[in-house]
Amino acid sequence: MAEILGLGMTHYPGLMAPDEDRAYPLTRTLKGNKNIPDELKNPTSWPEPMRIEYGEDEGYTSSLEHRARLVAGFRRIREELDAFNPDFVVIWGDDQYENFREDIIPPFCVLAYDDFECQPFAHRQRNFWDEPKDKVFKYKGNREAARTLVSGMIDRGVDMAYAYQPLHEPGLGHAILNTLLYLDYDRKGFDYPVVPMLVNCYGSRVIRNRGGAVEYLPDPDPPGPSPKRCLQVGAAAAEALKDSPYRVALIASSSWSHAFLVEKNHWLWPDTESDRARFEELKAGDYQAWARISTEQVEDAGQQEMLNWMCLAGAMDTLGHQPEILDYVESYVFNSNKCLAIFK
Numbered sequence: 001m002a003e004i005l006g007l008g009m010t011h012y013p014g015l016m017a018p019d020e021d022r023a024y025p026l027t028r029t030l031k032g033n034k035n036i037p038d039e040l041k042n043p044t045s046w047p048e049p050m051r052i053e054y055g056e057d058e059g060y061t062s063s064l065e066h067r068a069r070l071v072a073g074f075r076r077i078r079e080e081l082d083a084f085n086p087d088f089v090v091i092w093g094d095d096q097y098e099n100f101r102e103d104i105i106p107p108f109c110v111l112a113y114d115d116f117e118c119q120p121f122a123h124r125q126r127n128f129w130d131e132p133k134d135k136v137f138k139y140k141g142n143r144e145a146a147r148t149l150v151s152g153m154i155d156r157g158v159d160m161a162y163a164y165q166p167l168h169e170p171g172l173g174h175a176i177l178n179t180l181l182y183l184d185y186d187r188k189g190f191d192y193p194v195v196p197m198l199v200n201c202y203g204s205r206v207i208r209n210r211g212g213a214v215e216y217l218p219d220p221d222p223p224g225p226s227p228k229r230c231l232q233v234g235a236a237a238a239e240a241l242k243d244s245p246y247r248v249a250l251i252a253s254s255s256w257s258h259a260f261l262v263e264k265n266h267w268l269w270p271d272t273e274s275d276r277a278r279f280e281e282l283k284a285g286d287y288q289a290w291a292r293i294s295t296e297q298v299e300d301a302g303q304q305e306m307l308n309w310m311c312l313a314g315a316m317d318t319l320g321h322q323p324e325i326l327d328y329v330e331s332y333v334f335n336s337n338k339c340l341a342i343f344k
């Protein structure tokens with residue numbers, strides 16, 4: 001009989017750069033997004049908490065606290081993971097035009113690789129850890145476990161796609177790789193085999209915007225999977241693993257509403273009201289509330305990446321695991337609101 005632990009976190013890319021580089025999402029958006037009306041580039045037009053967070057230093061002071069809270073959560077999650085000592089971890093993360101490209105866009109795909117070799121800093125000027133640009137991070141996969149998972153899901157009515165090798169991006173895309181780097185923030189190594197389950201979170205914007213969201217081109221792509229389907233997928237994964245002999249950690253990795261996806265806020269700040277509503281539902285353990293959210297609602301709120309958490313919610317609902325919230329970090333300047341949680 002399997003044992004399963006649930007974990008929820010973020011792969012917010014902003015932590016990869018040193019804070020003093022001030023390469024914050026808002027700074028980039030203000031400089032790079034030509035669709036933002038001039039008057040909204042002036043902090044006096046922003047919500048008050050955003051002005052305070054931005055402060056006199058483009059958010060530098062706030063960035064230190066933002067990092068400290070997230071890192072405290074990552075360390076707690078890592079402690080929990082080490083105490084649990086899983087045979088492998090399954091990570092739900094978004095493929096943002098990394099392997100899901102013009103040649104095929106599955107709604108989900110399990111990466112059943114033997115191992116992953118990644119160079120996360122190859123295209124970065126500097127990184128927070130001051131590690132060499134060409135540093136290689138190696139992670140173990142688990143083909144056998146991935147096969148068991150996929151077969152079990154197919155048995156339970158979810159026709160899961162899988163891959164034995166990358167189609168485009170070598171190693172791992174940002175969602176999974178950042179998660180592993182943050183789970184090993186103190187660089188003691190990460191030896192648990194990894195089974196990524198990628199989710200097409202960018203649906204109608206994945207091809208036309210090449211995974212990004214700043215330039216709006218016509219002709220939307222078909223949507224990503226619905227919240228309801230994500231809960232079903234998570235439930236099927238939990239059911240499939242429940243009957244296995246494994247100890248498994250199921251990890252959802254993503255921030256919630258992303259400013260750069262929220263048109264109604266001129267791509268400047270996230271939809272904090274919607275995130276608060278989702279947070280109350282999560283805290284109450286009302287996972288099925290998320291199944292009633294439409295794709296239109298998700299896209300309006302910029303919560304596309306929450307589909308990763310919705311998969312986890314489906315799994316936790318099936319297992320009867322309740323959330324323990326470690327932190328809920330709201331931010332206007334650092335692109336997104338973030339939740340850190342453990343589910344037992």
Ligand SMILES: [Fe+2]
Pocket residue numbers: 011094096174175254305
């Ligand atoms: Fe992402």
